[in-house]
Amino acid sequence: MKDKFFYLPSSPFLGKNMAQNAIAVENLSFSWQTNTPILDACSFNIPQGEFWMLLGANGSGKSTLLKLLAGLLEAEEGQIDTIQPLGFVFQNPDRQLVMPTVGADIAFGLVRENLTYRETLARVREALEAVGLLDLQRRPIYALSGGQKQRIAIAGEIARQCRVLILDEPTALLDPDTQIELVRQVRTLVKERNLTALWVTHRLNELDYCDGAFLLEGGKIRDRGDPQRLKKRLKKEEK
Numbered sequence: 001m002k003d004k005f006f007y008l009p010s011s012p013f014l015g016k017n018m019a020q021n022a023i024a025v026e027n028l029s030f031s032w033q034t035n036t037p038i039l040d041a042c043s044f045n046i047p048q049g050e051f052w053m054l055l056g057a058n059g060s061g062k063s064t065l066l067k068l069l070a071g072l073l074e075a076e077e078g079q080i081d082t083i084q085p086l087g088f089v090f091q092n093p094d095r096q097l098v099m100p101t102v103g104a105d106i107a108f109g110l111v112r113e114n115l116t117y118r119e120t121l122a123r124v125r126e127a128l129e130a131v132g133l134l135d136l137q138r139r140p141i142y143a144l145s146g147g148q149k150q151r152i153a154i155a156g157e158i159a160r161q162c163r164v165l166i167l168d169e170p171t172a173l174l175d176p177d178t179q180i181e182l183v184r185q186v187r188t189l190v191k192e193r194n195l196t197a198l199w200v201t202h203r204l205n206e207l208d209y210c211d212g213a214f215l216l217e218g219g220k221i222r223d224r225g226d227p228q229r230l231k232k233r234l235k236k237e238e239k
């Protein structure tokens, strides 16, 4: 199945925690195998309009948590409320971009919406403008750099008018300069368009660009708050 075609859960009502939160998670539990919970009554909120990062050791359950938020997995227990539509950006854009050219790929993500050709074109162009890549509309996907591919993947979600962006280690395959460009771009998109983003990373220098951060450990959020404080804590623990 192509990653583009996941059905996202609809949120017919927003729970009591949703007044200023774009994402509200309460007592979420999930196990891949019985008796080894990956998420264990995990709770957290992300305020609307903010850019938050999720940290945690390899295998701590970050990707699992994002898949639960996106409705790609079903929780065993607990409650997830998110503003919709929600867009997902993968670590490897080659899993996400499926059409031969940039414009076709973004348009392809809109097929469910039954737009006219003109409306589709307007959405594609507006989304490409948002990520500063309007020039690449006709470019074949294979001729893009890694950073450009990630920005096109983000443009696809913007074209779908996603209000929440979930990004799973989007800079893992990028060089340091491109990495910082991408994180800056996402920050700008969040602030200019009043979006909400949750970004998973292992790279502590990215914490300089977010509003807040979480640390996932033992199936729960063990620390949350000021990204600089978390950065210091994790740097110390790395030593």
Ligand SMILES: Nc1ncnc2c1ncn2[C@@H]1O[C@H](COP(=O)(O)OP(=O)(O)OP(=O)(O)O)[C@@H](O)[C@H]1O
Binding pocket: 032, 038, 056, 057, 058, 059, 060, 061, 062, 063, 064, 065
């Ligand atoms: N499809 C799956 N089937 C069974 N177990 C899985 C599956 N996907 C992940 N797991 C297990 O769940 C745990 C959490 O994995 P997950 O990928 O969510 O961690 P992560 O925090 O994203 O790690 P990383 O930093 O390496 O990306 C790991 O022990 C992993 O082996």
Ligand SMILES: [Mg+2]
Binding pocket: 062, 063, 064, 168
């Ligand atoms: Mg992961």
